Amino acid sequence: MRMRVRTWKNPAWWFLLPSFTGVCIFYFIPYIDVFRRAFFSAAGGEFQGLDNFKTVLTNPAFQLAVKNTGLFMLVCIPLLLFLSLVIAVWIYRHSKIGNFLKTGFLLPMAIPVAAVVLLWRILFDDQGLLNGVLDRWGTGTCEWMDTRWAFVILVVSYIWKNLGYHIVLWLAGLSMIPDQIYEAAQMDGASDRVIFFRITLPNLLPMLFIIAVLALLNSFKVFREVYLVAGNYPNESIYMIQHLFNNWFRDLALDKMTAGAVLLSILLILLIFLLQKAWEDRA
Template identity: 55%
Template sequence: MKQKSKRVRREIRTAWVFLLPSFTGIFVFVLLPFLDAVRRSFFEAMGGRFVGFQNYRTVLENDAFLLAVRNTGRFILVCIPLLLLLSLLFSLMMQHKGDFFKVSFLIPMAIPVASVALLWKIFFHNQGILNHLLIKLGRQPTDWMNTDYAFLVLVLSYLWKNIGYDCVLWLSGLSSIPGSIYEAAAIDGAGEFKKFIYITLPGLLPTLFVAAVMSLVNSFKVFREAYLVAGAYPQNSIYMLQHLLNNWFISLDIQKMCAAAVMLAAVFVLFILLLHGLNRNEVEE
């Protein structure tokens, strides 16, 4: 018994030795900068004078911030449900397909962001491929990136880039559901629809939590494509929070940037906790 206890303690110490570099990196490069941002959000950037919640009030009254929040919220509400639904549909179709077909969905993730931005420019530029096709069909060309169509272009870019990643998550969840459950349901006379409703969907609830969180994280990365295609001040419909924070950083509005970042982090954490709570309740039921 003592030998087993010593072995367990030794394994725990070994695990901590391997985890220590990662924890150190997180503490130095994530936690400390975030705590510094929280501190700066309560002070003036130049004079260092404590101003309390004044920076937060200034940010909440800023028209550009309100526009960015609306656009970011609309983008998330449109893209994440659409991505989860489409990726689940493709995963069900790919479940029994070959590996090449599955890997092909991951190709967009392997393409560098700069190449993706160039691809969208080629397609959606005023003199691009899409307008050239419209002219050939006798239609009027459209200024895709300087009208409300820019939002649809950004949604398309996000879905194309991330659908493969979510497909991998769904396929992993599907493979974890025992086949014996489906066989027993088939013996009892259950059809494909009932199998999906009563077996597949409940079995995918843990995967739904992971896929939703990762889709949310990846939705904030779409700024790279938007910035490379449309610049720092794009059409209003795709002016996101990342544009705003980037512009505040360039203009050295550190106090406003830190206040906005803290509020964004708080909303992000609350959203994840909400998803976690819903997932836990569903699993317990």
């Protein structure tokens, strides 16, 4: 009891209490309520058991959204991690222009969503800039956001938006590697390739798990730009889970929405657990 009293007398607990209270009120308690509502009907509040989950899992729109979101993650996350790592290593080795390049790569994060949407419309509209160039060349126009090209555009936009953030994370990991290790390797005549694969990459493995989890979570946030450009029902190739939840919310399908949210949270927890397990096995 004495130890417990002494612990609560620590001023740090009182500084953490407001944040902890806010997390409980706005995150933890609502999630418990969502989990409860997933087993009841939206209208009468009757207990449905697992019927809501069966309805969601057999819904063609849910299956399409999960497939597209999964494909988007499989393409974007490895590509983003690779590109950001390569650029971060190059910036770290060229420190004279490193700050300028970091600022340039971080600029997309500061651009408002409205400006990004306006840029999309200027480039990819039926009467936009790209179609104007293609028409002048005589190759014909393309409905970019209504074809499979929409998925490619979404991938490029996501990487462009998040590249700078991940570069900064990699640079933080690179800065923790002692310079003496690089100097010793260079004195032994090690090439740049050997230094990267034998020194840089192994020392960055602790950062890989954190960056991969952040990339995974950010990949679920790619919604606003597509929604503002293409509306509630975009091309099938870019119909994501966020579109489905938005449409369910508009239709007040709370039973489907809560069941889908529970399934999605379980999926995210499993993915993060698998990433952590793979990282621990490698370590």
